Amino acid sequence: MKRFLRDDVMEGGCGENLFASVMELLLTAAVSLAGVGEGLVHVRPELAPNRSPLSLGPGRVEFSAVALGYSFSGETRSVSAALRGMASDMLLYWGSGSPPCWRVMIALEEKQLSGYRSKLLSFDKKEHQSDEVKALNPRAQLPTFKHGEIVVNESYAACFYLEVKRQLLFMNSSFISSVFKSQGTRLLPEDxxxxxxxxxxxxxxxxxxxxxxxxxxxxxxxxxxxxxxxxxxxxxxxxxxxxxxxxxxxxxxxxxxxxxxxxxxxxxxxxxxxxxxxxxxxxxxxxxxxxxxxxxxxxxxxxxxxxxxxxxxxxxxxxxxxxxx
Ligand SMILES: N[C@@H](CCC(=O)N[C@@H](CS)C(=O)NCC(=O)O)C(=O)O
Structure with a gap:
């Protein structure tokens, strides 16, 4: 599956510019559907240029907005399934009752990422001091959080990361960034x-x-x-x-x-x-x-x-x- 990065597309010819706009509209639709739960994203292949960097065929589109964590394959795809796909790249090591761990878990739920993977470790058994945790977090503390190759261990940092990460990809488009921030609960107001x-x-x-x-x-x-x-x-x-x-x-x-x-x-x-x-x-x-x-x-x-x-x-x-x- 190919990787779709908006800036890559914007550097291409005008066909790709058009395609970027189509993709923005699609992603916008995806997110607004996500806001109300289950939904389908309809791709209109006739809007996509032949020279797009994506794999296209009649009634079919394949792209993966990897940096967003979104991936779509096929003519339609359930938005909530796409969101679950993003969450499955996330791994949280946590301990029961730890306020720093709990806040990251609340953020994950609020951002509709409840499909994240997790390992509940016991402080009493000193499981947080395992080599597995230390490899990611030299302080051997919980939470230890990983999204793909990105490691964010400080609980405040992880919460902010979950809120703003989609904003960064679409820096050049304020409309898209504000739509993406609204996946799940919007945790940082605009005003x-x-x-x-x-x-x-x-x-x-x-x-x-x-x-x-x-x-x-x-x-x-x-x-x-x-x-x-x-x-x-x-x-x-x-x-x-x-x-x-x-x-x-x-x-x-x-x-x-x-x-x-x-x-x-x-x-x-x-x-x-x-x-x-x-x-x-x-x-x-x-x-x-x-x-x-x-x-x-x-x-x-x-x-x-x-x-x-x-x-x-x-x-x-x-x-x-x-x-x-
Ligand atoms: N600054 C960290 C603090 C994390 C923290 O203090 N975690 C505690 C659990 S609440 C911990 O792992 N303690 C074990 C230890 O320090 O050995 C954050 O907010 O993420």
């Missing part, structure tokens, strides 16, 4: 001020994650000789202050809002797994009532249910590490 808020919430969620870890997993984060009662107290106060900030953000929004406004966004993808630890570890709900409302709303979302940590399903009640917050 600059909305986008700025999403970025702000995405990156500041690292504070909430770090501060939650340092209280909830104090004994695990700090070795015995480095533990001090005064430090525990300070870290608890720091987490309470951090929670107040997030409460304040939600208080300024109407009920039912997401972390960065009225639409679900990348901020929710990265932050929800951290928020979910508060009820699990018995944080008193009065410490963060709006965050808890947000939690109860999002836990019913399909992507979140589909990626819920199996260890949490087995043991729905977690330890009481945040009970005294």
């Amino acid at each position: 600059p001020s909305e986008l700025a808020l999403v970025y702000q919430r995405v990156f500041e969620s690292q504070n909430l994650q770090q501060k939650m870890y340092e209280v909830a997993f104090y004994d695990w984060v700090f070795p015995e000789g480095e533990r001090h009662e005064s430090a525990v107290k300070r870290k608890r106060e720091s987490l309470i202050e951090e929670l107040k900030l997030w409460e304040g953000y939600l208080e300024k929004t109407v009920r039912g809002s997401y972390l960065a406004g009225r639409s679900f966004s990348m901020a929710d993808v990265v932050c929800f797994p951290v928020v979910a630890y508060f009820p699990r570890l018995h944080c008193p709900p009065e410490r963060c009532p709006r965050l808890m409302e947000y939690y109860h709303m999002l836990k019913e979302r399909a992507s979140i249910k589909a990626s819920w940590p199996p260890g949490w399903i087995e043991n729905p009640v977690g330890p009481e590490s945040l009970k005294n917050l």
Whole structure:
């Protein structure tokens, strides 16, 4: 199967330019169909020039938009099958209950890539330190994520990669790039001020994650000789202050809002797994009532249910590490 890259085509003669436009229209149709689920892409071979770099025959087209992960073969093809094909090139090594792993899984679900391959590894058995993981991730941490030959291990990086990768191929065509970004849920808004808020919430969620870890997993984060009662107290106060900030953000929004406004966004993808630890570890709900409302709303979302940590399903009640917050 041949490889179709828009820039290759654009460098060719005017016939290829026309063909590129046809392909754009096709891909546009494919994506809008994908937005509503199962659908068929109809190829009109009479629109394609003979000199196209693709294999064409009456009623038949074969091309593979490899960089997009899309491939079509035959006159028609189910769009969801094409999307599944793209997902099957993806491999995620993950651990149950890990917020960084969970956020990548939510992003995969939201982008309609639930057919990705995965390996669930046990931290207790130190499976994340295997040679297989280390070959891809020298820090031997999870998530470790691979798409074809592309390795993206940092959880934030993997989430952003899943959102924008199709945009890059069609850099010269703003229309196509915006259509492609809308595969599944659009996680980064177009409007600059909305986008700025999403970025702000995405990156500041690292504070909430770090501060939650340092209280909830104090004994695990700090070795015995480095533990001090005064430090525990300070870290608890720091987490309470951090929670107040997030409460304040939600208080300024109407009920039912997401972390960065009225639409679900990348901020929710990265932050929800951290928020979910508060009820699990018995944080008193009065410490963060709006965050808890947000939690109860999002836990019913399909992507979140589909990626819920199996260890949490087995043991729905977690330890009481945040009970005294
Ligand atoms: N910066 C990484 C952090 C990943 C991370 O801390 N993963 C933890 C699980 S939550 C891990 O693999 N820990 C095992 C270890 O560090 O040995 C990301 O966000 O992807």
